[in-house]
Amino acid sequence: KQEVTQIPAALSVPEGENLVLNCSFTDSAIYNLQWFRQDPGKGLTSLLLIQSSQREQTSGRLNASLDKSSGRSTLYIAASQPGDSATYLCAVWAGANNLFFGTGTRLTVIP
Amino acid sequence: NAGVMQNPRHLVRRRGQEARLRCSPVKGHSHVYWYRQLPEEGLKFMVYLQKENIIDESGMPKERFSAEFPKEGPSILRIQQVVRGDSAAYFCASQPIRQRTSNSYNEQFFGPGTRLTVL
Numbered sequence: 413k414q415e416v417t418q419i420p421a422a423l424s425v426p427e428g429e430n431l432v433l434n435c436s437f438t439d440s441a442i443y444n445l446q447w448f449r450q451d452p453g454k455g456l457t458s459l460l461l462i463q464s465s466q467r468e469q470t471s472g473r474l475n476a477s478l479d480k481s482s483g484r485s486t487l488y489i490a491a492s493q494p495g496d497s498a499t500y501l502c503a504v505w506a507g508a509n510n511l512f513f514g515t516g517t518r519l520t521v522i523p
Numbered sequence: 524n525a526g527v528m529q530n531p532r533h534l535v536r537r538r539g540q541e542a543r544l545r546c547s548p549v550k551g552h553s554h555v556y557w558y559r560q561l562p563e564e565g566l567k568f569m570v571y572l573q574k575e576n577i578i579d580e581s582g583m584p585k586e587r588f589s590a591e592f593p594k595e596g597p598s599i600l601r602i603q604q605v606v607r608g609d610s611a612a613y614f615c616a617s618q619p620i621r622q623r624t625s626n627s628y629n630e631q632f633f634g635p636g637t638r639l640t641v642l
Contacts, residue, residue: 416565446630455614455635456566501565509579510556510568511616511631 414439414506418514425492426522433487433517435502440480446511447476447487448501456501460487492521527617527634528597535640536605544600544637548617555598556631557583557590560612569613572598605641612636 415438425431435445444463448456460469460476462485468477475488489496499518503511528547536542548555553574558566568582572592583590587605592598602609616631 444630448633453638456633458630458632461630503566508568509571510558510582511566512568513558513566515565 414442414504414508414512416502416504416512416514418500418502418517420517421515422518422520424520424522427492427494429492429521430488430490431492431519433489433500433502433519435485435487435514437483437485437504437506437512439506440483441506442480443505443507445476445478445485445502445504447474447485448503450499450501450516452499459500489519492519494521494523497521527615527632529613529615529634529637531637532635533638533640535642537642538606539604542602542605542609542639542641544602544613544615544639545597546600546615546617546634547597548615549619549632552617552619552632554618554620555592556616556618557598557600558614558616560614560636562611566614569600602639605639607641610639610641612638 417436419434446461447459449459450456462469462478473490478485497520499516501516503513530545555572557569559569560566570583570590571579575594587603589601614636615634618631
């Protein structure tokens with residue numbers, strides 16, 4: 413059964429720092445991996461989708477990488493801002509009829 | 524372009540009542556997924572539906588929970604005789620079609636969720 417783990421569970425950084433969020437998954441036979449952002453009491457906003465054949469995706473200050481063989485993905489956020497404060501979720505599509513989600517990393521960017 | 528819409532956004536029920544959660548997928552999307560997020564936990568898959576068909580309900584509790592996606596109208600997640608443990612955020616996601624090209628599947632688009640509170 414696919415299990416997705418995100419480390420750390422919570423992270424606080426001062427504004428302007430670059431940071432990396434980690435996601436690992438147990439079954440490397442995935443089709444794609446998505447990174448989402450969730451604000452308190454709100455829904456999910458898709459940030460980046462990496463297909464299994466890709467190594468990374470970039471959108472603005474965000475860069476996500478995927479290493480299928482090691483079962484790992486990272487989300488890099490450059491020049492963090494207070495508005496980046498949210499919970500970041502990683503999810504993989506692995507052949508079943510659903511996404512498997514990690515429990516998220518709660519990010520706080522301190523002004 | 525309207526995204527995935529869910530209503531109500533907040534729902535309060537007393538124990539034993541019924542809860543009906545609605546999801547309107549992105550126009551043209553024929554695949555709908557329901558996920559549940561319990562407090563302080565990750566999202567867990569409940570059910571996957573196509574128009575008029577339940578494809579996979581392996582994540583749905585066997586009793587009290589049901590889902591449908593009729594030919595016309597939104598998808599409905601129905602919880603009968605709610606209990607306090609049903610309090611959670613319920614998210615719906617839609618997908619256009621599932622294309623297996625280069626071992627890749629299409630992206631899922633999520634709605635804002637319905638937060639169910641059972642008193």
